Amino acid sequence: MAWKRMAALGLGALLVLAGVAPAAHAAGPGLDRKELRRTLEEVPKGGVAGAYSAVRDGWRHWRGAAGLADLEAGRPTRPAMYHRIGSITKTFVATAVLQQVEQGKVRLDAPVEEYLPGLLPDRRVTVRMLLNHTSHLGDYDTALITGPDSLEEMRVRQFSDEELIRLGLGVGPSGEPGDSPGSYSNTNYIVLGLLLDKVTGMSAERYITRHVIQRAGLSHTFFPNTPELPRPHAKAYTSFFGSFPLRDFSTFNMSWGGTAGAMVSTMEDLNRFFRALLTGGLIGQDQLAEMRRTGPITPGPGVPVTFDYGLGLIAYDTPCGKLWGHDGGVIGMATLSLSTEEGGRQASSGINTTWHPGTEAGTQAWAAHTVGAVCGTTGRFTATDAKNLLLDASAPVKR
Numbered sequence: 001m002a003w004k005r006m007a008a009l010g011l012g013a014l015l016v017l018a019g020v021a022p023a024a025h026a027a028g029p030g031l032d033r034k035e036l037r038r039t040l041e042e043v044p045k046g047g048v049a050g051a052y053s054a055v056r057d058g059w060r061h062w063r064g065a066a067g068l069a070d071l072e073a074g075r076p077t078r079p080a081m082y083h084r085i086g087s088i089t090k091t092f093v094a095t096a097v098l099q100q101v102e103q104g105k106v107r108l109d110a111p112v113e114e115y116l117p118g119l120l121p122d123r124r125v126t127v128r129m130l131l132n133h134t135s136h137l138g139d140y141d142t143a144l145i146t147g148p149d150s151l152e153e154m155r156v157r158q159f160s161d162e163e164l165i166r167l168g169l170g171v172g173p174s175g176e177p178g179d180s181p182g183s184y185s186n187t188n189y190i191v192l193g194l195l196l197d198k199v200t201g202m203s204a205e206r207y208i209t210r211h212v213i214q215r216a217g218l219s220h221t222f223f224p225n226t227p228e229l230p231r232p233h234a235k236a237y238t239s240f241f242g243s244f245p246l247r248d249f250s251t252f253n254m255s256w257g258g259t260a261g262a263m264v265s266t267m268e269d270l271n272r273f274f275r276a277l278l279t280g281g282l283i284g285q286d287q288l289a290e291m292r293r294t295g296p297i298t299p300g301p302g303v304p305v306t307f308d309y310g311l312g313l314i315a316y317d318t319p320c321g322k323l324w325g326h327d328g329g330v331i332g333m334a335t336l337s338l339s340t341e342e343g344g345r346q347a348s349s350g351i352n353t354t355w356h357p358g359t360e361a362g363t364q365a366w367a368a369h370t371v372g373a374v375c376g377t378t379g380r381f382t383a384t385d386a387k388n389l390l391l392d393a394s395a396p397v398k399r
Contacts (some may be wrong), residue, residue, distance in 0.1 A: 030376065031055060031062045039369040041066045043351065046362025049237050050077035053349035054267035055373045056275065063268060069234035069352065071246070082220065082233045082264055083350040084254070085335045086328025089263040090189050094131055094312020095277060096196055096208050098287040105199045108290065115195050121169065124177040130192050131311040133297045134182035138171025140164045141186055142300075144256060148243035151331055155227075159255040164190045174301040181306050182297035186260035193259030204259050216276040221265040227253045229264065234352040236332025242357045249332040261328060270337045270348035274325060278343030292324070320375035329354055336367070338374045347373035 036055060043051040044067030054063040063079035100106040108128040112120055115127075120137070129135035144154060144167065168187030175183060196204035205223040213221050228251055236250040254262040265273075276282050283291070294315050296306035308315040316323045316338065325338040337348040349370040353359055 031057055031060050032376070033062055036062055036369070036373055037064055039365065039372055040064050040349075042365035043067060043362050043369060046365045047353070047356075047359040048351045048362030048366065049353045050234055051349060051351045051366055051369075052077050052079050052081055052083070052234075052267055053347065053369065053373065054079060054271055055345075055347045056268075056271040057345045057376075061268075069232075071235070071237070077234055077352070078232055080220075080232065080266055080268065081350075082229050082231075082266060083335060084229070084236070084252075084328075084330045084333045085263050085265045085270065085337075085350075086257070086261045086330045086333070087186075088265075088270065088326045088328040088335055088337055089257070089259065089261045091277070091312045091326045092208050092212050092263065092273070093189055093192050093196070093204070093259050094291065095212050095282050096204070097127065097131065097192055098283045098291060098311065099211060100196070100199050101290075102284060102287055106195070112191065112195070115198055116191070119165070119191065119194065122173070122177055126177075127192075127195065128311070129177055129182075130188040130195075132182060132293075132295060132309055133184050133188055134178055134180065134295065135185070135188055136173045136175040136177055136179060136183055137185050137187045137191070138168045138173060139183075139185040139187055139300065140168035140171065140190075142171045143167040148240045151238075151240060151249065154256050154331075155249065155252050157256070158253060159258075161190050161194055161258055164256070164258065164260075165194075180295060182295065182309065183301055184297055184299050184309075186257075189260035190258050196259075212273075212282060215282060216273050218265070218269045218272055221263065221269045221273070223262055224254050224264050227251050234333075236330070237353045238332045238355045239357070240355055246353075246356060252331065254330070257330065261330060267348040267350060270335070271339075271346035274337055274339040274346050274348075275343050278324065278339055278341065316371075318371050318375060323371070323374055331355075334363075334366075336370045338370060340374060345374055345376070347371075349373070 040051055040053050049071055050067030050069050052065040065077040065079045067077055069075045069077045101108055106127060109126050111123055112125050113123045125135045165187060193204040196207055200207045235248040237246045239246050291311045291313050294308040294310045297309045298306055313324055314326050323338045324341055328335045332354055333352055334354050335350045339346040347370050351366050
């Protein structure tokens, strides 16, 4: 079915498939607040309910919001809204694993079997292969999202990590461990969560909270333990590609996301995180170099596109050169965080409508706004450029 192909095309893959050659200049100086406001306001004009954004350039900050958080009530979005960040969770998890590498508790090229005996049937899978999606473990999303009705079933169901891994293994491998290109799979990061449990002596969520979230100085970022988002938050709209009228999925049991995609944050906190990470505040330069060692992976089996993935970090080629970050999407919400390589400038933006016909222009405008926010006034990035990057404008499920 067509929706299965669209589901496979994660937004990260869509953004990095650039038809625009990188320009020979870096991110521009200063913040063009008028231009940031203008480009953000294009997002709801293109069919997306609402958007919020934050930009940081050294000590200078900007934040904004456009459109509606609640279509029925006419409630506008606000810049500081809590938001489900989906697979940006993976960058937090990868950071935690690399901290264990620094401490000598984990070896990147050691078999997972060494830490979690008997968990995976193929003993050739290494820790690095989990981090960079070259393990070729099946993606449990394929087993969970089987049609429109599955969303309501997932909304109220509690999943264990072990159950998600079994589902992923049941899907079957996408190739041999270590094969290139790799294949994106959420199952990898659920396994990494169990690895953190084992080597740290505490839950992965607790470790990441103490040693990544708190260390980065984040005050609005957490793993949820209830289906409800804290206030203020936007509603999370989808129609599952027109299968039903727009419906709010902001209340959702995120156990299906776990250490692959369950976290909640704000756009300003995400900028703080990527700044702390890329300036060496969370891991040392050797581990940052490992994180930035990219290779090609596909968004899923049978999808004929590739993008550059490191260890929980994506490299994006843009009109102002290479940017680093990650994207994330859950049902009804999508997020994109980007940073310059040295961590001097960041932009993070979220939208609250996914998988809905008629949002293509808004999603392209959202990508244009976020990339343009990092590139600055010397590297303006238009919706026309974004159209060349976004092969499919539908936001992903936990990609």
